[in-house]
Amino acid sequence: MDFDPSPEQRAIAETTRRFVEKEMPRHKVLQWARDKVEPPQELFMKLGALGYYGFLLPEAYSGLEKPDPMGMLAFVEQFARASSAITTAWGRAAVILAPLVARFGTQAQKDLVLPRVMRGEVFMALGLTEPGSGSDAASLRTTAVRRDDGHWVINGEKLYCSQVKSAGFLILAARTDPQAVKQEGITTFLIPDPGSDPAIKLTRIETMGLGPVPTFAAHFDELVLPPDAVIGQVNKGWQCVLGGLDNERLYHGAIGVGASQAIIDEVSAYLKQRVQFGKPLSKLQSVRHKIVDMQLRVEAARLLVYRGGSVLEKTGACHNEASFAKVAGAECYMHCATTGLHLLGGYGYTVDSGMPMHFQDAKLFEIGGGAMEVQRDIIARGLGL
Numbered sequence: 001m002d003f004d005p006s007p008e009q010r011a012i013a014e015t016t017r018r019f020v021e022k023e024m025p026r027h028k029v030l031q032w033a034r035d036k037v038e039p040p041q042e043l044f045m046k047l048g049a050l051g052y053y054g055f056l057l058p059e060a061y062s063g064l065e066k067p068d069p070m071g072m073l074a075f076v077e078q079f080a081r082a083s084s085a086i087t088t089a090w091g092r093a094a095v096i097l098a099p100l101v102a103r104f105g106t107q108a109q110k111d112l113v114l115p116r117v118m119r120g121e122v123f124m125a126l127g128l129t130e131p132g133s134g135s136d137a138a139s140l141r142t143t144a145v146r147r148d149d150g151h152w153v154i155n156g157e158k159l160y161c162s163q164v165k166s167a168g169f170l171i172l173a174a175r176t177d178p179q180a181v182k183q184e185g186i187t188t189f190l191i192p193d194p195g196s197d198p199a200i201k202l203t204r205i206e207t208m209g210l211g212p213v214p215t216f217a218a219h220f221d222e223l224v225l226p227p228d229a230v231i232g233q234v235n236k237g238w239q240c241v242l243g244g245l246d247n248e249r250l251y252h253g254a255i256g257v258g259a260s261q262a263i264i265d266e267v268s269a270y271l272k273q274r275v276q277f278g279k280p281l282s283k284l285q286s287v288r289h290k291i292v293d294m295q296l297r298v299e300a301a302r303l304l305v306y307r308g309g310s311v312l313e314k315t316g317a318c319h320n321e322a323s324f325a326k327v328a329g330a331e332c333y334m335h336c337a338t339t340g341l342h343l344l345g346g347y348g349y350t351v352d353s354g355m356p357m358h359f360q361d362a363k364l365f366e367i368g369g370g371a372m373e374v375q376r377d378i379i380a381r382g383l384g385l
């Protein structure tokens, strides 16, 4: 077992660290979070210029000989130091949805979507969750009915459709066979420019964190899609969705690791110079132990994240490993955000310390992409329970 990052992963991490320092200083990130605005697209286009949208895409689009999940995780860990939220704006396209198009899409769909994603020109959105189906996502009820001319008519409602207003593409999961067992009657569709389609009514949902990544309720009223909007096979859309969810869970774990490490580094630096009772707070045993416990969680989560990456690299898929990574990373992030804020005292409670942003953002990772209980159920099934 080799626990050391490769020279390539080190280079990615170093480049990303410099990128984040230059392009995403604390005051800018806090401003985006406070104003609840998406960062400018140029930020993401600079990531595109570095090739950082291509980690999981085929050579024809990425230029990589083979997909590079470990490089992707090295990038995420560093990028999430600046903002876990903004990492999701990148990841929804780079990790979840563009690889789905690459795997299941037609040549025309790939040529439409992947070059634009590679350039960091577009966000992508996923329409899976509904008012009546969240953790039990396959029970979705939005319908797609095929007309005689082969076109599809979509009706229904999606919840928490993040960035759908500004997205270049929406991938929508809809029920195409109401008689089939629930996972078997679902089809995925590709919808360009969803934010400007009059048949899709969007209502912003105010959230406690994730300010730079707005989320919406999307109401579909007789939206007509051409026959070639189908991704993969009709009624086989659940297979497409599942691969995307596994990727999401793995990189959410890496987000948790990177953001937690940033918290620990900041808290440690502060406590080393914050003198109370005649010595730095970092010299108090109960304080030191809290920091050590945070670092222990990070180390353990990091191993699970890279183990997931290694399985993905070797086999092209990871399922249980992704859930392990997600639980460890997300719970570590929530723990570090809570403890880190506490250890900074009154300063931790100020917006400028960055801790309230972490505190608010961290909770999302214990819910979104499958709550912790859902991940534990997946792991339990893997254990044969």
Ligand SMILES: Cc1cc2nc3c(=O)[nH]c(=O)nc-3n(C[C@H](O)[C@H](O)[C@H](O)COP(=O)(O)OP(=O)(O)OC[C@H]3O[C@@H](n4cnc5c(N)ncnc54)[C@H](O)[C@@H]3O)c2cc1C
Pocket (backbone or CB within 6 Å): 125, 126, 127, 128, 129, 133, 134, 135, 136, 159, 160, 161, 162, 163, 207, 210, 215, 364, 367, 368, 369, 370, 371, 372, 373, 374, 377
């Ligand atoms: C900010 C944000 C952004 C999001 N972005 C998107 C997006 O872009 N696209 C998209 O499709 N979805 C998105 N989601 C939806 C997200 O994936 C769901 O919220 C998540 O899967 C949980 O579903 P739910 O909210 O319906 O919770 P529910 O399914 O109602 O579950 C509520 C709680 O019940 C418990 N629970 C659920 N199932 C079990 C179980 N089997 N065993 C034990 N306990 C259980 C858990 O504690 C869970 O938190 C987003 C959500 C948020 C908050």
